[in-house]
Amino acid sequence: MRRSPVVLLPVIPVVALLSAVWLPFVNTEDLWFGVPRLFVWCSFWVFMITPVLLVVERDRRAREEGGDGR
Amino acid sequence: MNVTFTVAIAGMVVIAALGLMGRRGKTADLDEWTVGKRDFGALSAWFLQAGEAFTTFTFLGVAGVAFGGGVAATYAIPYIPLSFIGMFFIAPIVWRLGRRHNYITQADYFEERYNSKLMGFVVAVMGVVFLLPYLQLQITGLGAIVQLVTGKENWGDISMVIATVLTVAFVLWSGLRGVANTAYLKDVLVILAMVVLVIAIPSHFAGGLTDVFDQVKETRPELLTVSDDGANDRTWWLTSILISAIGSAFMTLPHLWPATLAAKDENVLRKNSIWLPLYQVVIILPIAIGFTGAIALDQKTNGNSVLLTLTRDALPDWFVGVVAVAAASAAMVPAAALCMGMSTLVARNIVRTRNPRAQLAVNHGFVVVAAGIALLLGLNRPDALADLLLLTFSGLAQLAPGFVAVLTARRLLAKWPVLLGMAAGVAVVWYVTFEKPDVGNVNAGILGLVANIAVAAVAQLVHHARTRNSAAASGPTTAAAAEKEPVG
Numbered sequence: 001m002r003r004s005p006v007v008l009l010p011v012i013p014v015v016a017l018l019s020a021v022w023l024p025f026v027n028t029e030d031l032w033f034g035v036p037r038l039f040v041w042c043s044f045w046v047f048m049i050t051p052v053l054l055v056v057e058r059d060r061r062a063r064e065e066g067g068d069g070r
Numbered sequence: 071m072n073v074t075f076t077v078a079i080a081g082m083v084v085i086a087a088l089g090l091m092g093r094r095g096k097t098a099d100l101d102e103w104t105v106g107k108r109d110f111g112a113l114s115a116w117f118l119q120a121g122e123a124f125t126t127f128t129f130l131g132v133a134g135v136a137f138g139g140g141v142a143a144t145y146a147i148p149y150i151p152l153s154f155i156g157m158f159f160i161a162p163i164v165w166r167l168g169r170r171h172n173y174i175t176q177a178d179y180f181e182e183r184y185n186s187k188l189m190g191f192v193v194a195v196m197g198v199v200f201l202l203p204y205l206q207l208q209i210t211g212l213g214a215i216v217q218l219v220t221g222k223e224n225w226g227d228i229s230m231v232i233a234t235v236l237t238v239a240f241v242l243w244s245g246l247r248g249v250a251n252t253a254y255l256k257d258v259l260v261i262l263a264m265v266v267l268v269i270a271i272p273s274h275f276a277g278g279l280t281d282v283f284d285q286v287k288e289t290r291p292e293l294l295t296v297s298d299d300g301a302n303d304r305t306w307w308l309t310s311i312l313i314s315a316i317g318s319a320f321m322t323l324p325h326l327w328p329a330t331l332a333a334k335d336e337n338v339l340r341k342n343s344i345w346l347p348l349y350q351v352v353i354i355l356p357i358a359i360g361f362t363g364a365i366a367l368d369q370k371t372n373g374n375s376v377l378l379t380l381t382r383d384a385l386p387d388w389f390v391g392v393v394a395v396a397a398a399s400a401a402m403v404p405a406a407a408l409c410m411g412m413s414t415l416v417a418r419n420i421v422r423t424r425n426p427r428a429q430l431a432v433n434h435g436f437v438v439v440a441a442g443i444a445l446l447l448g449l450n451r452p453d454a455l456a457d458l459l460l461l462t463f464s465g466l467a468q469l470a471p472g473f474v475a476v477l478t479a480r481r482l483l484a485k486w487p488v489l490l491g492m493a494a495g496v497a498v499v500w501y502v503t504f505e506k507p508d509v510g511n512v513n514a515g516i517l518g519l520v521a522n523i524a525v526a527a528v529a530q531l532v533h534h535a536r537t538r539n540s541a542a543a544s545g546p547t548t549a550a551a552a553e554k555e556p557v558g
Contacts, residue, residue, distance in 0.1 A: 010155045017148040021296040021304045029294045034280030042147040049347040
């Protein structure tokens with residue numbers, strides 16, 4: 001079975017979230033929109049998990065319907 | 071009897087009534103009681119799967135971590151969403167295997183995949199031992215909540231007894247459908263309460279949420295960053311996320327299995343894994359309330375009491391009662407799922423009665439026993455299982471390598487390497503937790519997993535070599551078979 005590179009997309013939010021406290025522009029005393037930057041960064045990337053998984057699911061369904069999936 | 075206590079008790083009765091109404095006809099056997107008819111749609115599965123997100127920890131713990139450690143509390147935001155990335159791929163596989171082999175417990179999976187009753191027994195015992203303190207935590211937490219909001223110790227004790235009896239009643243009567251029914255109300259209450267609190271508390275103490283952070287920046291800027299110093303440093307932050315995400319993604323918590331196995335099809339699980347991460351951002355609300363505590367309360371305040379102390383000072387009694395109901399539901403619903411998780415492991419994988427009626431009787435008996443033990447310890451010796459609780463998540467995470475190794479047709483580990491790895495992992499977790507060697511702030515569960523995987527890999531190499539040697543001695547046909555099937 002061939003795997004689509006699309007399944008690797010979730011790596012992006014994983015790396016973004018796990019690296020958050022090592023990013024100097026995120027792990028700082030300054031605020032974004034009046035709240036700590038780490039709040040904003042973590043919330044944004046958690047929200048991004050949903051569209052990323054939607055893309056993976058759409059790709060999976062397309063491959064399944066095209067007879068290229070499982 | 072004051073208004074807060076009356077509202078809290080009335081709310082618990084309503085929660086239990088909803089649970090009792092979940093029953094659909096007489097339960098014939100353990101399968102139906104545990105996973106219904108495996109026909110749960112997206113909504114029911116959603117609330118069951120989300121169940122672990124909002125527990126007493128959401129109310130008491132997260133705000134407390136923010137109060138003491140500032141933005142280090144953000145570790146609680148991503149770990150469950152990250153685990154749903156894993157669940158998106160893994161849960162459908164488990165669901166298919168569960169339907170094919172009729173799993174109703176986590177230990178069923180291990181027993182069937184390794185073709186070993188011993189493996190099922192060991193996993194079931196681990197599940198019961200590590201979950202009991204977690205059950206007690208829910209009950210003790212509920213008592214602490216009522217005590218804090220009413221200011222009376224004996225009312226906390228009374229509420230623990232009432233909540234435990236009500237929870238046992240609806241669990242026995244309705245099984246998983248009862249838990250699902252109460253889970254709807256619980257999540258609605260928790261989210262509503264949190265939204266009101268995150269507006270009302272910062273407004274009352276600082277003028278508004280952004281004013282809270284402005285004041286924190288001026289007076290305690292160290293709370294706005296995660297540094298390399300102190301107990302909640304960057305290593306702690308990362309490894310706490312990792313161990314929790316690994317534990318959840320690889321389904322190491324036995325009480326969460328029924329939610330997956332009861333889904334009507336695998337698309338329900340994929341759909342929920344896609345959308346549930348959005349739901350978890352709610353955890354940011356108690357973190358914000360914890361920050362308000364950091365500027366409004368004495369720094370010596372007990373972290374776990376921060377949210378309710380602020381609530382009591384800022385809101386009228388009746389609303390404090392509503393918050394107490396929401397917090398009580400966040401204890402009762404997980405407690406119900408924990409009772410079910412433990413009792414099914416005992417009835418199915420430890421006691422092993424063949425008669426379906428006897429199996430159901432053992433199961434129901436253990437629900438009462440587990441809840442009774444947790445209640446008695448909660449009332450008389452609330453700290454008795456505190457040490458064991460430290461091991462709950464890190465200890466259960468040691469099931470992850472054995473779980474992954476047999477998830478697909480290509481089996482990576484045999485039975486004994488997995489058992490040896492698990493033993494090594496739990497031993498390391500125990501040693502690091504209680505002997506406290508200097509390992510920085512690395513989570514004990516992560517160190518346990520390193521030992522677990524290393525021991526399992528070496529044992530697998532030995533096992534493989536021995537299997538090949540004995541097969542070679544028996545003749546070429548058997549040797550070829552041994553090459554194809556590495557699992558013992």
